[in-house]
Amino acid sequence: MFKGAYPKDTDLPLSTPKAHEWQPEHLRLAVTAAGVALWAWNVDTDLFTMDGQGFELWGMPWRDTVTFEELSAHIHPADRDRVRSAFAATRAVLGRYETDFRIMFGDEVRWIAARGQGEDVGIVGRTMFGIFLDVTGRKRAEEGNELLAGEMSHRVKNLLTIAAGLTAITSRATASTQDMALELTERLTALGRAHDLVRPLPNGQGDATLLGDLLSVLLAPYDDMGAFKGRIRVAVERMGVGEAAATGLALTIHELATNSMKYGALSIGTGTLDVSSAAEENEVVLTWLERGGPIVEAPDKQEGFGSKLVRRSVAGQLGGSIDYDWSKEGLIVTLRMNRDRLAS
Incomplete structure (x- = not known):
């Protein structure tokens, strides 16, 4: 059971309620509601363990463990080497880390954010812990904004070019x-x-x-x-x-x-x-x-x-x-x- 930190009774006014007592099922409900997938990675055996939401996110049937190579087969080819290097380097990363990459889900492409704690902080039994988040919506919005910015830049440049040309030619064709x-x-x-x-x-x-x-x-x-x-x-x-x-x-x-x-x-x-x-x-x-x-x-x-x-x-x-x-x-x-x- 996880409990919130309580201040000393002498520091509390009589009307102040005590902090909520967090039960494991409460945390599970919060994780599920947020769309968070949990993973654990054994740094010695290179085996991954994920919860049901993690396997669903990757489009794989649930099993006790999955190898990194099996997961890599679902990673977009353009991101595969980068993700492998990123996970291999996590033990040398100081503090929190996050890496975004694409996975193939049939004909669909999903964006995944992997987050965890580097530099062996929080390792338990040679296992690192972290989460996967589906950030496809955010990435598509970013791509849409970049596309819009590029289109606007292109149009502005074209209009400025036309304006400059019209100015030059009109100046030669008018008397005043x-x-x-x-x-x-x-x-x-x-x-x-x-x-x-x-x-x-x-x-x-x-x-x-x-x-x-x-x-x-x-x-x-x-x-x-x-x-x-x-x-x-x-x-x-x-x-x-x-x-x-x-x-x-x-x-x-x-x-x-x-x-x-x-x-x-x-x-x-x-x-x-x-x-x-x-x-x-x-x-x-x-x-x-x-x-x-x-x-x-x-x-x-x-x-x-x-x-x-x-x-x-x-x-x-x-x-x-x-x-x-x-x-x-x-x-x-x-x-x-x-x-x-x-x-x-």
Whole structure:
């Protein structure tokens, strides 16, 4: 029987209760409730003894003893040598020790924490004692946090690279710092709106956002600048757009909308814009149709930065092409995008 340490009766107020008397069954209930598996290791014979919870944790039928080699067969191959070395070194470890490793439980991988007391402290009959804990949940949470941190770092680096490139090119394509600041801010804002939508989608629809949602969000600011709301209509197929494609598509739509605001249908309050899509084999064909604006003509000067940016984005990130039809009724843009690229 384990008993708590009692202070002297003379030190106790009359109303102070005595400490709880711990019975062996109480300790067993506490150990079971905490998911703790007990083990004992004979340092001379190398035999392990575990309680029923220990054998259940390792996915083995209960027996009186088990050899270290038999246990090692269940340890993940990548951790096996490290665990052997760790257990061999426990007698030289000063104080408490803990080592985490993976075990194979059928097709399942579990993380186990082995804890004990080193430097022969507490050896009884040449046997060391310790516990095994199932720490799979904690390890998966840690791996998830590391994955999230790595993904965030990757995205931030990509955005900074894009921002640096846009800054450098925009500075060469504008006549004043005011123009540069305005154009750069607009392009970065378009990217920001696109990346706000990046999220997982169900049922294999893609890894970021829906194509219709992305286009609607990017074009929403221009819809409020006309004589009536609803002059911009988006009717495209339901499919997912990946993070990489969202960046290129956002820049492309921003440039087309900006040019339309300056020279095309969106420059007039009653002008309209229809964006629709069609599927052709492995491509998604997006049609940008402007109506009700001023008469447009094909530019006769050298292609500007915005047009170059669009062509590079469409070819490099979307694996497609872009064509312009400068009809008298209004500009028609045909944007062809590789379906696999669009979803990646």
